[in-house]
Amino acid sequence: MATYEPVLLANIGRENSHTREVYEQTGGYQALRKSLAMSQLDVTEQVKQSGLRGRGGAGFPTGLKWTFLPKDHPGPIYFCLNADESEPGTFNNRILMEDDPHQVIEGLIISCYATRATTAYIYLRFEYPKAYRRLQAAIDECYAAGYLGQNILGSGYSLDIYLHRGAAAYICGEETGLIESLEGKRAWPRIKPPFPAVEGAFRKPTVVNNVETAACVRHIMEKGVEWFRGMGVQPDPSNPRDPGSLGPKLYCLSGHVERPGCYEAPLGITVRQLIDEYGGGVWKGRQAKAVVPGGISMGLLGPDELDCPLDFAGPGKYGCLGLGTAAVVVMDDTVSIVDYLHNSARFFAHESCGQCTPCREGTSWALKILSRIKAGRGRLIDLQLLLEIGDGIGIIPGSTICGLSDGAAWPLKNAIRKFRGEFEEYIRKSNPSGYNNTEPVPAMPMESVH
């Protein structure tokens, strides 16, 4: 792994890496020229052949998603670049947009060309002001260079890209919440189907892709399908439906490590490799007690699960929800898992959009119960209540509209099932006279969630 040369991060750290001039010095916009010389179907076919899976969290095959667009649609077709990046622990999109915005935009233009989109919106979270400035400057440079606007590079293809800023709501990252928000409404995710490819923004066919996905598209078109398929985890030959985990990935590493940061590696390195070989190990010479494998929504790995491979299938084998955003958060052996779970529950109670009762009520009850446990008024029976919430909310059990609630559920389920002893001990010690109580208890005065 040590010999791997970063591709997505190749320009990061170069002086003026955000300018078109520097970007073009390293081959920038050659992939666009090459793509425009191909048919739109051929570009889609290349992306399909590459095996690229979306980097935004769900890992859906990108080329396949594009083929869901209705054929011969009169248009317009819209493209939404998902730059809402708000999954706790995740910051790779930010680095790409701030320090190499042209890479993102080149990938976006190619993706729009392949999907016949004529307008693209970059839905950017509000808290990324530097990315906003850098992207806008890059877009302006592209119009000046003829990479955007009418008749791009004489190809006959025309495209406009607009930046659209969010307003600090995690749910706007969910693709249909994003679309509702773009349309000027509250960001309530839609029931699917219809999927956005059929009926998305402004009721037109729409593709939503992540920033890193677009960056990968740029490199696939430049370096080819074989290059991309040459790294990562190959599809399981005995399972024709397994797309594998191919290509490079940007891993975000934070928490209790010596060198937090964004590291590029072929998909499939293990948690331990990421921490030790890239992150310089757990900080202060301590041991890892628990690790979030892919943004807090994905749940929790215990100390004996650090050989978990970080590919699309890996975390699932350890009871986690999935690879998510591949954002790894490390907790050392001084961390209280009660505190971790309270922090996670507070996030989801704050960010639930409130549309589905099981999610709205479940996340806020989980927080109330955890606040009470934390304050020394927990009962052993509360663990059962928390698991009931965890098992009951989400698309997977079928009770809610979007995946936010699955993301709220997984930390509850993993933490309590993998660290049950610690929760029980905490409750016994902090509430010696009441831990066995099964009577209803008065609610705690709530801390402010909002």
Next chain:
Amino acid sequence: MSTERVLTDQMVAEIKAYFPRYPNRQAVTLPALHIVNEHLRHVPLQAVVEVAELLGLAPAQVQDTLSFYGFFKQDAPGGETRAWVCRSLSCALRGGEEVLEHMCKRLGVRPGETTADGKLTLEFGECLGACEYAPCMLAGEELHTCLDESTADKFIDSMRSSS
């Protein structure tokens, strides 16, 4: 209630500049709210009414969208600078909540409140997407990284002495 108009000609022009970007005007809701908020540091109800008029919507539609996002304050203008201290996991593991508590004490405010001199509104934020620099704070357009009590103090002092 006064019905004096609050949207200036400049704000209206800025909002209208967004019209060609979208196939309908409702999509200009968020950009419009951001524009008003940048100028007034809040979005009073009268501004909602005027934005709705510009966009051809019922005021309730704009108000509905506004109220979905905790981002836009309506009652009174926020401080000259708005600062969000991250309280999500990566920052919490490196002392983010303690920094926020320390700043609250020093400034005499609770999260969400504005200092008496009107210079700073201090808020908690959820993950600011800068976890490699935990704990962090976004103040206006500037990201403050790897905070501790002393760097937080320096920031507070620089706010106080700014004119």
